Amino acid sequence: MEEFQCKTTIYSGPGAVSALAGMGGQRLMLVTDPFFMKNGTAQRIAQTAKCAQVEYFDKVQPDPSVELAAEGTARLKEFAPDLLVALGGGSAMDCAKAMAYFAKGKYKLVAIPTTSGSGSEVTDFAILTHNKVKHPLVDKRLRPDAAILDSDLLQELPKGLIAETGFDALSHAVEAYAAKNAGAMTDLYAREAFSSAFAALPASYAGRKDVRLKVHQAATMAGIAFTQAGLGLCHAMAHSLGGLFHVPHGRLNAILLPSVITCNAHVAAKKYAELARAAGIGGSADTIAVRNLKNGLVRLRRELNCMWMGVYSDNPQISTKGVYDAAVALAVEAIQVAAMARKFERSQRRGWPGSKEQGYGKEE
16 A cells, blocks of 8 residues: 655745745744845745734754754753744754654744755655764654745755755655655656756756756655665765765765666666656666656766765865775665665676676766
């Protein structure tokens, strides 16, 4: 039996933040980062809600810590708002979701993403970091009541952020589509999310603002898919490495995803081939379509400058072996990364079903 839920009400389009005005409540707490406080965006959005009292928690940093969430939870309990609004990328939304979860109060939780990647505005997940390890919270109570996808907030996105968050969305779609818990409903969202983001990301990166809502919506669709279908090896390693080395999550996904596709192709070739064809890069045979999918992502990664080079160049203590060892050691409990990583490593030394000898690993 397949179960599919989407309790989050989604408001989408230019000026969509105006939906806050109709959500009621007299007390608003807005969770964000210092950037949106300094440039006035947080205050402008808070005014839109027309609440009598407003409290700001503006200490969010990338990879929010357990300690930060605890501080925010204490502030949340003290202020006791009717409406809790998260403004920012995945870090701000995850922090606000964790605060609401730990406070155990009755708040209307509204997520306003300002980047197009995490999908946190519609998921049951929140990621907190402790001692350089990312820990996922997973509970249906974490899913926001409403998500506001306002394209007006996307106009000044830096190119690097477009690329990194875009690859996060692509990775969500690919992994959800091939996940063991995938079903007909999640497949619809994952397939549309991948094909839309894959087509629109180069234009968004090049400066076309008219396509950014399309990528924004694709990231949300990917979130709807993966929160119910699950993720896989790429995200297990990306979360582990990101927590340890503080490398942007989307960049790690961009680095890892093509190789993970090669690694998993012996069991997921049919699903990968379907994604390739949906994106217009398929082939007559599944083997060719999977190879085109992997190569297409490699080319896109190069076009968006989401490459490996330079990621760790400022830290001489980090070696390739250290990265591999960390990925294995930190992600093993999630999806048995150790076994998969060793299998992939062997595939590079000798052929195995689904590796280079069958054509999946070739790049033309």
